[in-house]
Amino acid sequence: MTARFPVRRLDLLRWALLGVAAVVLVVFLLAQRQSVDVSYGRSPAPSARIEEGSAGELSDATVPSTQEMTALVAADPVVRLPGAVARWDEQRVRDAIGDDDIRILVAPPGLDEAERKRVREVENATVRVVGTQVGGGAYLATPDSLDGWRAQFANRDVTGQLVTMIAKLRDVPADADRDEPQWRDPSDAELATVLADLRADGLHIGPGASLTQLPEEASRSAFPDGAWYVVLPAQPYGEPLPGYGPALTRLAPDRPILxxxxxxxxxxxxAAAEFAELAGASFYAQFGDRLSRYDYPQQNVLGAYLGRVTDIRYAGLFDRPLPYRPLDPLRVALPALPWIFAACVAGFVVLSVRSLHRSGVLGGGRRQAASPARLAGLTALAVEVSLLTDARSNPALTRGIGKLQAARAALEQGLPAPHVSRLLDDATAELDETARLVGISSYRPDHYLQGRLS
Structure with missing residues (x-):
């Protein structure tokens, strides 16, 4: 018949504290992952790949066969196919061509891959313009400034790209002239009409614009407090743009206006001085190539631009309120986890010392069997050294903790003392190996327990 050790509340509390400390340690270590994400929050703007034709970017325009286009280009140095939208300064382009035989084929935007391939196969076309994308041979010419993108997408003006491409093909220096944007102040009547719509529902759609309604979700993410939107069709080539932005900003300086x-x-x-340039440059540098050759609805273009605005806001680059981010309990509690771990370990050590005092192992009381005291000391050692282990020393520590748990169970069940001693000897060996791998001799069991069990 064997006697069982009573399971006291103090022991339960002591081991519960050790368990909580272990759980807190694991959670804290798992949260310490390296990351390259430097944003203040994760932007909800969509970033999935869009397949050709799924976003309304293909038009009804078509092109003739390659043979027919080849014949047209042979008969005329500049061929404009039905639906072509690109325009340019003819005098600057003629000056760039000089005496060379350079032939230009201009195709409409929104062609699918098969139609664009037929255009590329017109071998006698020196320069090919699809939409407002200018190509020649193996080259593509793209703007390198906001002014160039503005001319291309607001006026369909590809003069700069054509001059650059022709200079490249002729192997001569490119024309250094830059197309400065041309602006005009809107008339009082124009401004009054736009302002009335904006004050009614925040949106003015000019005649000829393809947008029918705002992309509501993208608009809320980009400007939670609301914004004004003025949507106009592409402006006629050679005419200045009506400067609604500055005029409306004078009337509502704190209102975001697009x-x-x-x-x-x-x-x-x-923050227009910094934000407008960053948003415009990053958006058109990424999407300018697609916008130039496809025929996207204005609603899709505006939605993508607002998604970029949302990304910039979440990056925290400007002193603007960030959009709401749901509460993350782990993020909030993470700074407190080391203190919780330290409190649990301290509680475990204090309760272990009190248990040793009651058993007479510590202090002047009658000395009882050394196994419970040795178990408590080795357990305290395992807890302390666990903060210093790594991939090399973790296996030895794990085996040592397993032996300590087996020894504790053997003590509670009243198993023979030699059996308990062997388990503790095994645990001592594993913890000694752990201390050796960690490289701290004071954590070797003989040194650590010397002052506790004497």
Whole structure:
């Protein structure tokens, strides 16, 4: 018949504290992952890949066969196919061509891959313009400034790209002239009409614009407090743009204002000096190539631009309120986890010392069997050294903790003392190996327990 050790509340509390400390340690360590995400929050703007034809970017325009286009280009140095939208300064382009035989084929935007391939196969076309994308041979010419993108997407002006491409093909220096944007002040009547719509529902759609309604979700994410939107069609080539942005900003300086000319979007309002350039450059640098050759609805272009605005807001680059982010309990509690771990370990050690005092192992009381005291000391050692282990020393520590748990169970069940001693000897060996791998001799069991069990 064997006697069982009574399971006291103090022991239960002591081991519960050790369990909580272990759980807190694991959670804290798992949260310490390295990351390259430097944003203040994760932007909800969509970023999935869009397949061709799924976003309304293909038009009804078609092109003749390659043979027919080849014949047209052979008969005329500039061939404009039905639906072509690109325009340019003819005098500057003639000056760039000089005496060379350079032939230009201009196709409409929104062609699918098969139709664009037929255009590329017209071998006698020196320069091919699809939509407002200018190509020649193996090259593509794209704007390198906001002014160039503005001219391309607001006026369909590809003069700069054509001059650059022709200079590249002729192997001569490119024309250094830059197309400065041309603006005009809107008339009082124009401004009154736009302002009335904006004050009614925040949106003005000019005649000829393809947008029918705002992309509501993207608009809320980009400007939670609301914004004004002026949407106009692409402006006639050679005519100055009506400057609604500055005029409206004078009337509502704290209101974000977006003015859309064709596929070009102007931002005005708070932090416009920095924000407008960043948003415009990053958006058109990424999507300018697709916008130039496809025929996207204005609603899709505006939705994508607002998604970029949302990304910039979540990046925290400007002193603007960030959109709401749901509460993350782990993020809030993470700074407190080390203190919870330390409190649990301290509680475990204090309760272990009190248990040793009651058993007479510590102090002047009658000395009882050394196994419970040795178990408590080795357990305290395992807890302390667990903070210092790594991939090399973790296996030895795990085996040692397993032996300590087996020894505790053997003590509670009243198993023979030699059996308990062997388990503790095994645990001592594993903890000694752990201390050796960690490289701290004071955590070797003989040194650690010397002052506790004497």
């Amino acid at each position: 003015v859309m000319y064709g596929e070009w979007i102007e931002y005005h309002g708070p």
